[in-house]
Amino acid sequence: MGSGKTHNILFDEDATMSPLPRDSLDDSLSATRKAVADMLEQRNPTYSLPQPFYNDPRLFQVDMEEIFEKQWLFAGMSCEIPAKGNYFKLEVGSNSIIILRGAENKIHAFHNVCRHRGSRLCLKDKGKVAKLVCPYHQWTYELDGRLLFAGSDMGDDFDMSAFGLKPVAVKSAGGFVFINLSENPEPIDDFLVSLEHYLSPYDMDNVKVAVESNIVERCNWKLVIENNRECYHCSGSHPELLNSLIEFDDTDDPRSTGEYRDLVARKQADWTACEVPWQLARFGKRNRLTRTPLLDGIVSMTLDGKPGCNKLMGNIPNADMGSLRILHLPNSWNHFMGDHAVVFRVLPLGPQETLVTTKWLVHKDAVEGVDYDPARLRQVWDATNEQDRRLAEENQLGINSLAYQPGPYSQTYEFGVIDFVNWYSETMRENLGVPASTPLQVASQ
Numbered sequence: 001m002g003s004g005k006t007h008n009i010l011f012d013e014d015a016t017m018s019p020l021p022r023d024s025l026d027d028s029l030s031a032t033r034k035a036v037a038d039m040l041e042q043r044n045p046t047y048s049l050p051q052p053f054y055n056d057p058r059l060f061q062v063d064m065e066e067i068f069e070k071q072w073l074f075a076g077m078s079c080e081i082p083a084k085g086n087y088f089k090l091e092v093g094s095n096s097i098i099i100l101r102g103a104e105n106k107i108h109a110f111h112n113v114c115r116h117r118g119s120r121l122c123l124k125d126k127g128k129v130a131k132l133v134c135p136y137h138q139w140t141y142e143l144d145g146r147l148l149f150a151g152s153d154m155g156d157d158f159d160m161s162a163f164g165l166k167p168v169a170v171k172s173a174g175g176f177v178f179i180n181l182s183e184n185p186e187p188i189d190d191f192l193v194s195l196e197h198y199l200s201p202y203d204m205d206n207v208k209v210a211v212e213s214n215i216v217e218r219c220n221w222k223l224v225i226e227n228n229r230e231c232y233h234c235s236g237s238h239p240e241l242l243n244s245l246i247e248f249d250d251t252d253d254p255r256s257t258g259e260y261r262d263l264v265a266r267k268q269a270d271w272t273a274c275e276v277p278w279q280l281a282r283f284g285k286r287n288r289l290t291r292t293p294l295l296d297g298i299v300s301m302t303l304d305g306k307p308g309c310n311k312l313m314g315n316i317p318n319a320d321m322g323s324l325r326i327l328h329l330p331n332s333w334n335h336f337m338g339d340h341a342v343v344f345r346v347l348p349l350g351p352q353e354t355l356v357t358t359k360w361l362v363h364k365d366a367v368e369g370v371d372y373d374p375a376r377l378r379q380v381w382d383a384t385n386e387q388d389r390r391l392a393e394e395n396q397l398g399i400n401s402l403a404y405q406p407g408p409y410s411q412t413y414e415f416g417v418i419d420f421v422n423w424y425s426e427t428m429r430e431n432l433g434v435p436a437s438t439p440l441q442v443a444s445q
């Protein structure tokens with residue numbers, strides 16, 4: 001660059017700086033995608049993943065593009081936006097999304113990006129608006145995303161209809177709101193029909209969030225989910241949770257005992273008599289619903305096992321409903337009891353940083369301080385979340401070591417983890433374009 005000319009690295013013909021920054025980024029990402037496909041093809045499906053899946057920033061970008069920008073994600077509860085104009089916001093990596101209740105009770109989701117010059121529109125996590133007004137130059141949008149006002153100086157031929165907010169696919173069932181950032185979302189209606197059925201006794205239009213917690217775990221999002229998918233660690237770490245929870249997943253659990261199976265049969269007969277759904281339902285490895293008993297005589301995930309809220313949810317006939325467990329990969333697990341529910345949302349913040357949001361739901365008419373005490377309601381899962389955070393963070397630190405190599409999952413205790421990691425692996429390979437017919441190879445160990 002000694003010619004005295006002003007050089008522009010993107011446009012100057014004489015520029016010797018190559019490759020262009022944008023090209024080099026693309027090269028590196030496509031190399032990462034190829035490496036991801038290769039590693040998944042060679043992995044042992046009953047072993048934990050190779051190290052880069054848990055800590056590499058490039059692989060994290062592929063996770064965001066191929067999983068979080070393509071799969072249905074649990075966003076929040078419809079009760080959080082009860083009236084027209086109510087909205088909440090969530091961040092999916094670098095994508096900020098607005099979930100909003102519009103006219104005629106319709107739930108919309110939009111990219112939180114102004115169509116003028118791209119400013120974010122909603123800055124608060126939640127709120128209520130009459131219209132969406134951009135804070136930068138006040139372009140104004142209707143609640144259905146149409147552009148209503150763009151100032152007077154855009155010219156006579158400015159076509160406002162071409163500059164509506166970009167929509168995001170959104171579906172709601174059983175009080176849950178799911179979004180999908182893909183242009184062609186995969187079908188999910190079979191699961192949603194089931195979800196609606198299982199949640200119908202809870203009258204999800206009449207629930208509210210009693211209390212909420214947000215914790216940032218310094219670990220990869222997959223370690224949060226892996227940790228949730230097994231109770232191998234429960235006896236060593238979760239004294240509060242084990243006051244109510246039975247470790248077995250269902251009667252097919254290889255550890256289940258005759259005594260447990262008798263309890264399940266008894267409770268299932270009770271639930272059938274109350275017309276409360278309990279059957280195990282699966283939708284691939286992505287979704288699983290089942291109602292399982294809590295310890296005999298215990299009705300809720302509270303420290304003493306008694307109801308955390310005196311007013312039962314919806315039309316629930318009695319408090320002894322066990323726990324309806326609902327799994328949604330990649331980012332949610334849930335427990336619905338008779339008196340309250342606990343819903344969990346996982347959102348990756350970085351290769352080794354994950355936001356875990358927990359919400360405790362109660363009947364809309366339950367009165368704080370009379371029917372429930374938020375501090376008591378949250379005790380068990382606050383303690384459990386904190387214990388799980390420490391476990392997952394220690395898992396991350398060990399994985400970051402030179403010494404880490406994938407290790408074997410227990411078929412007896414960790415079948416749920418095997419299912420999750422295989423779901424991840426199959427979904428990733430499919431989205432990366434690896435033919436679905438190529439079987440996962442079992443490497444010799």
Ligand code: FES
Nearest residue numbers: 114116117134137
């Ligand atoms: S960027 Fe929104 S009005 Fe200008």
Ligand SMILES: [Fe+2]
Nearest residue numbers: 227233238388
């Ligand atoms: Fe745990």
